[in-house]
Amino acid sequence: MEASGGCGSTHELTEDEKAAGEVVQAAGYRITSYLGEVHRYILDRSMLYGSTESIPYQQAWGVQKVEP
Structure with a gap:
């Protein structure tokens, strides 16, 4: 491909x-x-909760059918 x-x-x-x-x-x-x-990271719980820096990760992963 x-x-x-x-x-x-x-x-x-x-x-x-x-x-x-x-x-x-x-x-x-x-x-x-x-x-x-574009961007590489290891997702952890702190990226989904808390500060305003976590909002893009909350939005990206919040629409997934499977919990991260």
Whole structure:
């Protein structure tokens, strides 16, 4: 599987990216572009509760069907 960016470049997907893409497509979504890795982190409980810095993580993970 290969993803192409907006500039005509291509990126060979890793196994993790392929697996994630399959899950997204199986849920009925269509992948229209690839941005590459934007941010990497290890999710822990403190990122879901507390300060205002945790709001983006609360929003992203709050819509998931499975508890993190």
